[in-house]
Amino acid sequence: MEIGYVILYVGELEVSVGFYRDVVGLAYKFTDAGYAEFDAGGVRFALYERRRAEWLTGRAVTPGAGGEVVVMVEDVDACAERLVAAGVPLLSGPADRPWGHRTVHVADPDGFVVEFATEIPRARQRR
Structure with missing residues (x-):
């Protein structure tokens, strides 16, 4: 599958x-x-x-703010700078996440969350 x-x-x-x-x-x-x-x-x-x-x-489909689209990028900080320069409001970040990503979040025109992420060393191990 x-x-x-x-x-x-x-x-x-x-x-x-x-x-x-x-x-x-x-x-x-x-x-x-x-x-x-x-x-x-x-x-x-x-x-x-x-x-x-x-x-x-x-049935009618209502706008969904639930869910997230994750886009892997080479450099999340450079991505964040580009987003800010383009006038895109940041929801969060850039921030290091314990699961091994550095992320920045924005909202698309319909309210869907878009996360840009770069892999970094994990701060905690999986069980």
């Missing part, structure tokens, strides 16, 4: 495409019929207009 896609239901597709392309830095592939896809390495990452999602799910 493998994860094939991660799809976020978004309010304004073009605004979210701009965020994930220009702020996050994912390689934009295409948009078609309310759906946009990015090259995110081994998993397909996509956005779908929330207003169109009801026919897929059989």
